[in-house]
Amino acid sequence: MLKPLLIEIGVEELPAVPLLKELQNIEKKWLKVLEQNALACEFEFYYTPRRLVLWHREFRASQEDSEEEFFGAPVAMAYKDGEPTQAALGFAKKCGVAMSEIGKAEKGGKEVLYFKQAKIGRPSISLLPQMIEEWIKSLDFGKSMRWGSSQESFIRPIRWVNVMFDDALVDMTLFDVASTKQTFVHRISSFEVKDITCAHEYFETLKNGAVTLYPDERKANILAQFEKLQAEQNIQIEIDADLLDEVVAITEHPTALVGSFDAEFLRLPPEVIITSMKEHQRYFPVFQDGKLVNKFVVVSNALTDDFSKVVEGNEKVLRPRLSDGLFFYDNDLKRGLKTDGLEKVTFMDGLGSLKEKIERESIIAKTLFALYKDQINSDASENEIILDRAISLAKADLMSEMVYEFTELQGLMGSYYALALGEKEEVALAIKEQYLPLGEDSELPSSALSAIIAMAIKLDTLLGLFSIEQIPTGSRDPFALRRAVNGIIRIVNEYGFAFDIKETFATLASNYKAFDLSKLENFFIERIKQFYKVNPSIIEAVLVTGERELLALGKKIEAVNIMAQSESFSQIVSTFKRLANITKDMDLSIELSVTPAVFEDDAEHELFNAYMAVLAGTYESYIEELDALLEIKPQLDSFFEHVMVNADDLHVRENRKSLIALIYKSFLHIADIKEITI
Numbered sequence: 001m002l003k004p005l006l007i008e009i010g011v012e013e014l015p016a017v018p019l020l021k022e023l024q025n026i027e028k029k030w031l032k033v034l035e036q037n038a039l040a041c042e043f044e045f046y047y048t049p050r051r052l053v054l055w056h057r058e059f060r061a062s063q064e065d066s067e068e069e070f071f072g073a074p075v076a077m078a079y080k081d082g083e084p085t086q087a088a089l090g091f092a093k094k095c096g097v098a099m100s101e102i103g104k105a106e107k108g109g110k111e112v113l114y115f116k117q118a119k120i121g122r123p124s125i126s127l128l129p130q131m132i133e134e135w136i137k138s139l140d141f142g143k144s145m146r147w148g149s150s151q152e153s154f155i156r157p158i159r160w161v162n163v164m165f166d167d168a169l170v171d172m173t174l175f176d177v178a179s180t181k182q183t184f185v186h187r188i189s190s191f192e193v194k195d196i197t198c199a200h201e202y203f204e205t206l207k208n209g210a211v212t213l214y215p216d217e218r219k220a221n222i223l224a225q226f227e228k229l230q231a232e233q234n235i236q237i238e239i240d241a242d243l244l245d246e247v248v249a250i251t252e253h254p255t256a257l258v259g260s261f262d263a264e265f266l267r268l269p270p271e272v273i274i275t276s277m278k279e280h281q282r283y284f285p286v287f288q289d290g291k292l293v294n295k296f297v298v299v300s301n302a303l304t305d306d307f308s309k310v311v312e313g314n315e316k317v318l319r320p321r322l323s324d325g326l327f328f329y330d331n332d333l334k335r336g337l338k339t340d341g342l343e344k345v346t347f348m349d350g351l352g353s354l355k356e357k358i359e360r361e362s363i364i365a366k367t368l369f370a371l372y373k374d375q376i377n378s379d380a381s382e383n384e385i386i387l388d389r390a391i392s393l394a395k396a397d398l399m400s401e402m403v404y405e406f407t408e409l410q411g412l413m414g415s416y417y418a419l420a421l422g423e424k425e426e427v428a429l430a431i432k433e434q435y436l437p438l439g440e441d442s443e444l445p446s447s448a449l450s451a452i453i454a455m456a457i458k459l460d461t462l463l464g465l466f467s468i469e470q471i472p473t474g475s476r477d478p479f480a481l482r483r484a485v486n487g488i489i490r491i492v493n494e495y496g497f498a499f500d501i502k503e504t505f506a507t508l509a510s511n512y513k514a515f516d517l518s519k520l521e522n523f524f525i526e527r528i529k530q531f532y533k534v535n536p537s538i539i540e541a542v543l544v545t546g547e548r549e550l551l552a553l554g555k556k557i558e559a560v561n562i563m564a565q566s567e568s569f570s571q572i573v574s575t576f577k578r579l580a581n582i583t584k585d586m587d588l589s590i591e592l593s594v595t596p597a598v599f600e601d602d603a604e605h606e607l608f609n610a611y612m613a614v615l616a617g618t619y620e621s622y623i624e625e626l627d628a629l630l631e632i633k634p635q636l637d638s639f640f641e642h643v644m645v646n647a648d649d650l651h652v653r654e655n656r657k658s659l660i661a662l663i664y665k666s667f668l669h670i671a672d673i674k675e676i677t678i
Helices: 016-036 086-095 124-138 199-208 215-233 241-249 263-267 270-281 308-335 354-375 380-393 401-405 412-420 425-432 448-467 481-495 501-511 517-531 536-543 550-564 569-583 602-616 622-630 633-642 650-668
Strands: 002-011 044-048 051-060 066-074 103-107 110-119 158-165 255-260 284-288 291-300
Touching: 002 124, 002 199, 016 044, 016 124, 016 241, 044 215, 051 124, 066 086, 086 110, 124 158, 158 199, 215 241, 215 255, 215 291, 255 308, 263 291, 263 308, 270 284, 270 291, 270 308, 291 308, 308 401, 308 412, 354 380, 354 448, 354 501, 380 425, 380 448, 401 412, 412 425, 425 448, 448 481, 448 501, 448 517, 481 517, 481 550, 501 517, 517 536, 536 550, 550 569, 550 622, 569 633, 569 650, 602 633, 602 650, 622 650
Parallel strands: none
Antiparallel strands: 002 051, 002 158, 044 051, 066 110, 103 110, 255 291, 284 291
16 A cells, blocks of 8 residues: 655754755665665655655555575585584574474575575554664764754754654654654744644645745745846846755745945955855845946845845845955055965975975976976066066965955955056966866966966975875875866866976975875876776876876877777777787887898888888877878788798898887887777
8 A cells, every 4th residue: 555655854944055965865865774674665855944854655554575585504514314403403593493394495506405484564654763763863964963861963953753654643753852743834934833634734734834845946936036136127146056055955935135235345356245245144146247236135034025124134244244355455455465474374294384385386386487488478587587476475365364264265365466566467367376277177277377386386285295195095185186186187288288297206306305206106197097088998008108298198098099989999909919919028128120131021021111101200199190000000911911920030030020019119109009998
């Protein structure tokens, strides 16, 4: 029999961020509990700030009847001289029956002890209390709290429990709260408890009590109200997806309202105003013609016919926030961009202060600039001055009052202060972009100079932390070193910087405590394997050649990946493996020479001439070079068909092997193709 099942856990207001972080796991964890109890079925999960709700439109009244099978020891081991052994007796005890009830069956080609019994499904109503408790206690919201006399903890105090199987109450206690056929509606609608006679009545009760239970409906309502406000007031509301999810999570009856603040605050950088509104008040910024204006949108949870007091209250709350911001901004400008005090701020135990970090970053930036200055299309000496100035001021805003209040604005505030204080635009831009990219989809530094500084900062962090053994393990990466490597790879590929991992680390390592550089090199290699979304064996085929220059690595991986898509690739691999087998005992590191005068067969001459033509060519990319090498495959096939490599004459044999080895080495310049598995 199928009946509706409602599970409602009533709580004090849930904090939005922890709830949203666990949201993806909540349904999975309930499904796991259902499966463990043989009651898996479709269900829906809803939430508001005051309730977690599971709704089953159809739920089985009991588990299905089933049969349990037990297999024991082989019969040959179960009896001795016709009497059951301890193995047999133990099996009977495990099955809970007398030895006379144990049978025999074949399993794995052997006759073994066997027992089968019917298992009667238990009523769901008897299982649900334990199931619900297991589910609710499996939820991980980070921090939890205790309340009253309870020794157990949860993210917020549980105030009511309503579990109804059709019209029957499921009798249970959770966190010392007994279940009742009752719920609560929106506080402003009513503080009184609402009785529920059956599961279906629950939804109508909430609706009448101004609770929009479904998160998707709340989101849709908010967005529809945004559209209406934009049309009515000729504004554009910046809709931050994460902020929208938070607002959905903290409202039961959302209403979008427009408020305003004094225009004098627009003197602040837009990011300061937006951050103040989003982070502290959960307000949405408002634009007109692409410019931030002195308005905001708040999503209220109030119930009223007159929202003027709500708007007024939110305006009153925002003003001191912006006043503080303006005070910090003016004070910071008076102080100027200075690094005084950074010598007292520890970057990391074992790596000195932030002042010392800046000095190391400066050395790295100048080293990189010397390598890449020809790729920056302007005066090198002027760029060196800009580079030095940008590095020296990059961390200065960490001493500002604004960044102390809004740490997420570091770098950005430094760029605003730099421009306001008369620094060159290139300096301000480099300060702003010093931490880019911030993630996989983040934008990159917009100039080569900014890119060099961003690389220098990431490299110092990597070298520094590896030198004090702060190396990521497993999924732990508290200092985002994996992200730093990904950022370097992206910058290198974007700007065409030749960046040899091994050589660069060896050059820079003298500024750090001595450590095993191969650990950092291997860390980079592991990130390369994750960075490129291609067949892993293709990446390995390039890496085993010893290539460690990031730009070339990326281009070679791309070229080999294109080649691997061809229909004839399996034949290419077969031919390449033959080349590898012939040369496996040769020292390919020495200089090889071929003497055409020793050739005895036309196929040798044809292969040699075709290969020399490839060597004489010029190629703009590795894929062109690979294509050219692959064009000699017919000559290679003819060579293998007509020529005996292991000739009796030693000179002829070595000459032929040298020719094959030269061709093999030309492929190895790009990749060891025999390593590729498709």
